């Protein structure tokens with residue numbers, strides 16, 4: 622699975638977005654190191670704060686199915702430039718991925734920003750930040 626295919630999977634996942642409130646469809650595709658792909662779409666709710674982003678849908682699907690070893694993520698939306706993941710999703714990426722894992726941010730026009738998890742959230746709060754002397 623190359624990056625072009627992964628971005629295509631994100632587009633397919635986007636079609637299933639449940640977005641009656643924002644009408645803004647987002648898709649994600651999360652590749653595992655053993656070649657499995659988990660798609661995700663955004664899922665909104667009339668209680669707006671319960672909305673789940675496409676990226677976190679993909680992560681939570683993968684993790685709940687026993688996959689935690691990730692190789693790449695693609696995200697797509699109908700944005701003027703490459704879509705920019707929200708802070709909550711950046712924190713989830715930092716929790717489960719190596720900092721140098723590639724993230725392909727794109728849009729329907731085909732603009733692509735190839736970045737990494739640590740570029741998206743420099744100085745992320747991580748588990749090791751809770752290590753302290755007894």
Ligand SMILES: O=c1ccn([C@H]2C[C@H](O)[C@@H](CO)O2)c(=O)[nH]1
Pocket residue numbers: 640643645647662663664665672673674675676696704705706707710
């Ligand atoms: O990277 C992003 C940005 C926004 N959204 C969703 C959340 C909400 O449903 C809609 C508007 O914020 O887009 C995502 O899924 N991913």
Ligand SMILES: [Zn+2]
Pocket residue numbers: 674675676677706707708709710711
């Ligand atoms: Zn998000």
